[in-house]
Amino acid sequence: MVVGDVTTGTEVLVIGAGPGGYVAAIRAAQEGLDTTLVEKDAYGGACLNRGCIPSKALITGSGLAHEAGNAEFMGVHADPAVDMGKMIEWKDGVVDRLTGGVEKLCKANGVNLVEGVASFVGENTVRVAHGGDGQGSETLEFEHAVIATGSRPIQVPGFDFAEDHVWSSADALDADTVPDRLGVVGGGYIGMELATTYAKLGAEVTVVEMLDDILDPYEDDVKRVVRKRAEELGVEFNFGEGASEWTEAPDGGYLLRTETEDGEESTYGVDKILVAVGRQPVTDGLDLENAGIETDDRGFVETDDRTRTAVEHVHAVGDVAGDPMLAHAASNEGIVAAEVIAGEPAALDRQAVPAAVFTDPEIGTVGMTEAEAAEAGFEPAVGEMPFNASGRAMTTGHTEGFVRIVADEETGFVLGGQIVGPEASELIAEVALAVEMGATLEDVAATVHTHPTLAEAVMEAAENARGQAIHTLNR
């Protein structure tokens, strides 16, 4: 106990107001539990402030500019100019509305909001240090806690985000000017989203990736579509190279130095370096050991299917609890945590979590790939529909990519899907619903889809898997 501390009690304490934490807090309050939400920084977490929302705002803005300037084939001639300061201002406005909305929702649902940094002092107690000198601290006793402290970008040694020219993904989303030359370290989804965004905004983008391709978890034909399009946008790829250091260039700007496993070095002239090599959980400062909670060797808090940690009344949700590190998974986990605490029969009983990458074109995936289905012991039935056979895709001018649906040959149950192409992030929702509902190929194929839409491609892929496609050759 620190002098000046006051101790208050709460039934549920949620640490972190990101998409896992605020959702957990609101649902806990809806369940009639006295709930306190501690946030050290900004409501909405990485998703609203430094991730999903700001990046999608910039992706939309840059995409619009690029589309408008590249629509001569439709007879549209334009030479759009991007006011980056204005775009960032607009993006910040979107973020502000959403984060303000989160705060309002929390209050409206009766969640007690506390600003500060929480750290455990025991199994049922945290201390919350309020920001700034002399702001004091308070002690909160809780019956249940939900850790939802999220994740932060991983730094590469020698590339300190404190340097102006070394960008984290958050920095890239706040830049009010477009660098002439952008070096991107990491060809994962964050690196690729921002690489294509900045390429569309006019930057000369060079991607450096240790592996031999971009977007590691995705299938080759999915990657190929995105890589090809990025190359068309002018993105240069350098595979098998890891960033080793930067130096100032004699003629201004910086030199990004890379090294292969064999020791071969390369140097790229850049103005900014975006480091996007992954994210790590935020657990430092939480003093988890005081609550008796350990983390795994990567620093994640281990949880069971009811989001409980080794200490049963303490839950962990979202990025801090490990894969899948996705906002929508975090929200789902937050709801489960709150309901489990409230004594409801909730559990993480989902069959699959969809994922989307907002590159150009987008990727949407859910459930099993063909290989994973075979590995799991299914006889996979696979159907595809290329967007170049889709009437609606042609009318948008975006025919690259395909819809693939993976099912069990014996029963027809849809096991997963991979979509790369226009609106893949939206279209994948239909496949996700099918997977979760235990729908069969026939169910999807026999559901009448609106024409002309991109969603028809999902129906066609299902027909294709059954050998009954009308608009494509059955494989």
Next chain:
Amino acid sequence: MTVEEFKLPDVGEGVAEGELVSWLVAPGDRVEEDQPVAEVETDKALVEVPSSYDGTVEELFVDEGDMVPVGDVIISFRVDEDGDGGATAEAEPEPEPEPDAGDEPAPDASADAADGATSEPDTPSGRTFAPPSARRLARELGVDVAAVDGSGPGGRVTEADVRAHAEGGGSADPGGADDGPEPRPAPTDTGSTGRKSAVSKRGGDGSSDGASAPAAGAPEPAGRETTLATPATRKVARERGVDLDDVPTDETRDGEAFVTADAVNAYADALESPSEPEPATVDADPAPDAAAATDAAGTASGDETVPYRGVRRTIGKQMERSKYTAPHVTHHDTAEVDALVEAREQLKPTAEAEGVKLTYMPFVMKAIVAGLKEYPYLNSELREDDEEIVLKRDYNLGIAVATDAGLMVPVVEDVDEKGLFELADEVNDLASRARERKLKPAEMKGGTFSITNFGAIGGEYATPIINYPETAILGLGAIEERPVVREGADGTSEVVPAPTLPLSLSIDHRVVDGAVAAEFANTVMEHLETPLLLLNE
């Protein structure tokens, strides 16, 4: 103003009729579209029947407590001409057939799917196909969704299946013995009052059903050619092993005999105990534990019924097939295993050093292989259709493991090619995964001979049932010190305590005779009593 009649809608899933539990309106009452006018209990659920009109209740055609076939007119409305309701005059709204979780559970929630398709595919990786709503319901009711037989396409688990599982009435399982289409009683000839649901009734009504039950103590098979019954009644008949055509009944539909579940139960009860026929009563109170529910069968008040489903039923079917296919003979003997106990004690430290928990099981497995090599007919399979006995070249031993879910028999393959420690490791791994229900189906297949170790729980001798189509199974009692007669130092016989292992060997007498069984047992015992012989294995 026009008068519109309203028929009891088809609530689907094979429900043919329902009991009109209570009227929520009376003639002259003003009703609005979608306002509940009656509560009807089907074998699926208690459902509210909504009005499909804006108007005034004109007449009620059915009394509370009456059974109403689907399609019968139950109420008429005087409809506002200018109201919106007229537009839906032809509509037959389908009431939501799902009761709230807190509703009284229907005694038997089974409802055979109308299409009669049967499918219970194995899903790899233990995956169960069920929508989130069914999964949540399963958690609410404490049901393992993986243990529920799905009645949906491809075996998808529906909420109804989960409820049926929880309530012990089985899933809405369309399978079973009847492959043909289930005759669905036509909603005619239904004038009689006081008739009961085929599958469901509320407390207190049961006794009045005596009229359709066979005379106590002397069930006479009716021996009809055709009998109408609801799918749920057919299911009860299947479960109770009763031929519907033999169940006496006075009821008819469309001129054909119509049988209710009560009649089936009464008939089955009478067959089982002719002197003391149990009245077919059903306790319709909600079970305090949803997992232990009452069912529609004639269960005395206060009895508990548990669902005969999932693993339990699979075991049951397998046991029944084995017991009634293979004439079992069980040969008993006892091995004196001083040397075995000693050998294991000597090996234990080495095993522990290698991280292996060494039990007696690997020794027994090796001894069995020695016996099987000498008497290959015990390691065989009789293929009746082909009129041949297949002598197996592999020595794959199934090890029966008692789990919370029931008996599982994982198979250790190629026992002849493996060392004691390797076997110990594999048995421990399979047994622990069996208990956690993490075995893959493939790991329980391909056995050529099985071992059941009831001694681990307690006991000396038993009659193991052969893991059909294998030919033999060896049951192990507990190794304990028991009195044995031995020659003393002075040449006289004396009774001394010694560790002994009781053995119970069941054989398929079609394939193996008692003499061969005894010889096999002797070889096994010889190897257990002289473990050095195992070195040869």
